[in-house]
Amino acid sequence: MSTATRDAYGKALVELGEKNKNVVVLDADLSKSTKTAEFQKAYPDRFFNIGISEQDMMGTAAGFATCGKIPFASSFAIFATGRAYEQIRNSIGYPKLNVKIAATHAGITVGEDGATHQSIEDISLMRGIPNMVVINPSDAEETRQAIPAAADHHGPVYIRLGRMPVPDIHNKNYKFKLGKGEMLREGKDIAIIATGIMVSIALEAADRLREEGINATIVNIHTIKPIDRELIVKVAKQTGKVITAEEHSIIGGLGSAVCEILSEEYPVKVKRIGINDTFGQSGTPRELLEHYNLTFQDIIYAVKKF
Amino acid sequence: MRKYELMKIAREIRINVINMIAEASHGHPGGSLSSADILTELYFDKMNIKPDDPKWDDRDRLVLSKGHAAPVLYAVLAKRGYFSERVLLSLDKFGSILQGHPDMKSTPGLDMTTGSLGQGLSAANGMALAGKLDKKDYRVYVILGDGEIQEGQIWEAAMTAAHYKLDNLTAILDFNGLQINGHNEEVKNIQPIDEKFKAFGWHVIKIDGHDFDQIKRAIEEAESTKGKPTIIIAKTIKGKGVSFMENRVDWHGTAPNEEQRQKAVEELERSEA
Numbered sequence: 116m117s118t119a120t121r122d123a124y125g126k127a128l129v130e131l132g133e134k135n136k137n138v139v140v141l142d143a144d145l146s147k148s149t150k151t152a153e154f155q156k157a158y159p160d161r162f163f164n165i166g167i168s169e170q171d172m173m174g175t176a177a178g179f180a181t182c183g184k185i186p187f188a189s190s191f192a193i194f195a196t197g198r199a200y201e202q203i204r205n206s207i208g209y210p211k212l213n214v215k216i217a218a219t220h221a222g223i224t225v226g227e228d229g230a231t232h233q234s235i236e237d238i239s240l241m242r243g244i245p246n247m248v249v250i251n252p253s254d255a256e257e258t259r260q261a262i263p264a265a266a267d268h269h270g271p272v273y274i275r276l277g278r279m280p281v282p283d284i285h286n287k288n289y290k291f292k293l294g295k296g297e298m299l300r301e302g303k304d305i306a307i308i309a310t311g312i313m314v315s316i317a318l319e320a321a322d323r324l325r326e327e328g329i330n331a332t333i334v335n336i337h338t339i340k341p342i343d344r345e346l347i348v349k350v351a352k353q354t355g356k357v358i359t360a361e362e363h364s365i366i367g368g369l370g371s372a373v374c375e376i377l378s379e380e381y382p383v384k385v386k387r388i389g390i391n392d393t394f395g396q397s398g399t400p401r402e403l404l405e406h407y408n409l410t411f412q413d414i415i416y417a418v419k420k421f
Numbered sequence: 422m423r424k425y426e427l428m429k430i431a432r433e434i435r436i437n438v439i440n441m442i443a444e445a446s447h448g449h450p451g452g453s454l455s456s457a458d459i460l461t462e463l464y465f466d467k468m469n470i471k472p473d474d475p476k477w478d479d480r481d482r483l484v485l486s487k488g489h490a491a492p493v494l495y496a497v498l499a500k501r502g503y504f505s506e507r508v509l510l511s512l513d514k515f516g517s518i519l520q521g522h523p524d525m526k527s528t529p530g531l532d533m534t535t536g537s538l539g540q541g542l543s544a545a546n547g548m549a550l551a552g553k554l555d556k557k558d559y560r561v562y563v564i565l566g567d568g569e570i571q572e573g574q575i576w577e578a579a580m581t582a583a584h585y586k587l588d589n590l591t592a593i594l595d596f597n598g599l600q601i602n603g604h605n606e607e608v609k610n611i612q613p614i615d616e617k618f619k620a621f622g623w624h625v626i627k628i629d630g631h632d633f634d635q636i637k638r639a640i641e642e643a644e645s646t647k648g649k650p651t652i653i654i655a656k657t658i659k660g661k662g663v664s665f666m667e668n669r670v671d672w673h674g675t676a677p678n679e680e681q682r683q684k685a686v687e688e689l690e691r692s693e694a
Contacts, residue, residue: 139554165581166581168581170540171543171546171574175550178550181533182547182551183478206534206540210524
């Protein structure tokens with residue numbers, strides 16, 4: 116089954132709202148798209164549409180947090196992180212307030228709206244803010260578990276969500292652990308470290324590679340900050356070759372984070388798969404993933420060329 | 422508290438502001454002195470607070486959105502008993518609990534971290550919305566600068582406050598007319614401020630921001646105004662109380678040297694009240 120992580124977010128919020136009465140949800144006139152409308156329907160008193168004003172929404176969320184509330188502030192990733200960057204930095208990150216920023220429509224797979232709506236720098240922006248936790252779930256179940264985990268963590272959290280349906284990787288037995296990576300396949304030949312929607316694509320690549328006798332390790336890094344240094348170093352040691360895969364610029368995101376760790380602790384060659392320092396364009400998600408070399412074939416090609 | 426006593430406290434606060442900024446050789450005296458009377462009235466007469474329990478859930482809250490006036494707020498908090506007045510001389514120094522701009526993690530009694538202009542009203546809205554949600558009767562005050570309202574976020578937040586009928590929120594505009602590069606009209610005209618806020622759905626009161634009776638009455642009028650937020654446009658004098666600083670844009674962000682410090686303090690000590 117395929118589900119968009121934004122849909123899982125909407126459902127997870129409703130469950131969380133039932134368990135935790137301190138949860139409030141803020142949106143910036145996109146509640147039908149971000150799926151916070153489901154929370155609004157269930158708990159109208161705890162839902163606040165701040166209108167098309169993301170900077171104000173982040174500040175309002177900060178004020179809520181000073182009064183013991185756990186605000187989830189939602190918008191599209193580009194507006195949440197780009198437009199309101201300094202508000203997040205100074206009014207949320209610096210005072211370490213308990214605000215959760217849940218940003219949907221991340222990456223280029225938002226598709227037809229084009230480059231203005233495709234956030235390919237949001238991980239980089241949020242990762243640079245001290246105190247900020249950055250989560251990029253790979254499927255619906257991981258999102259379902261990441262939302263309450265974000266609420267339980269005291270401090271600012273950024274959660275990156277997508278619009279395009281992604282295949283289910285995890286079932287209900289899965290246990291999401293904030294800050295821990297997940298070993299999905301173990302192989303001796305190469306390590307592929309992926310995040311978000313690229314995890315299922317990396318798994319598909321691994322299945323095909325195995326048919327050709329190439330055994331790849333697949334690691335899911337759902338928490339980009341704090342990152343699981345131990346696991347990243349471990350798989351680099353086991354394979355000596357690392358590929359990173361993300362639906363984000365190769366500058367400042369997962370690939371950069373992995374390179375930072377490995378160059379300090381265990382230098383091996385790393386190939387970063389992601390958006391190559393370019394803006395996107397309109398198209399279907401599938402067309403865009405193909406054009407920007409983010410398919411399982413591209414991963415296979417990178418492995419063979421390594 | 423009687424007006425005479427408040428004037429006396431405000432004078433002592435002004436002296437502390439001058440001494441703090443001189444000791445730090447850094448800070449913003451102009452906008453600190455202009456808002457001294459407003460903050461004195463709030464913290465010593467109006468606000469429901471417990472200095473020995475700074476995070477008391479039911480307290481009234483204050484957001485100093487014009488965060489560069491931090492020295493005056495620190496001086497007020499110290500005099501009100503949140504921490505020792507001795508600490509004031511550590512302003513801006515490495516390791517101090519008194520950061521260059523308000524940091525709620527460092528200083529007891531601060532309700533919000535501010536300093537980057539235009540962000541405080543949104544945070545105050547969040548506090549006011551939380552108060553309504555929790556059915557608490559605390560009030561939220563936010564101090565805005567006149568230059569600061571050139572930030573677009575202020576107007577986003579002004580709309581939000583009116584839309585949610587935040588009558589537990591009072592904004593006070595410290596309208597001293599000057600900003601870093603000169604008069605508001607020269608830099609970017611903000612007038613007509615009263616009509617702008619009225620158009621955004623606010624109740625507007627205009628007062629002399631150095632007259633304790635007027636400040637008090639305006640705060641009470643804001644309290645009794647239902648269904649909309651109130652802004653008190655307080656006409657003030659930048660550098661108020663020190664003759665050579667008054668209405669001088671050069672004293673926006675300049676620290677007095679030793680000679681100027683002494684002159685300012687002597688003048689304040691001799692002043693009425």
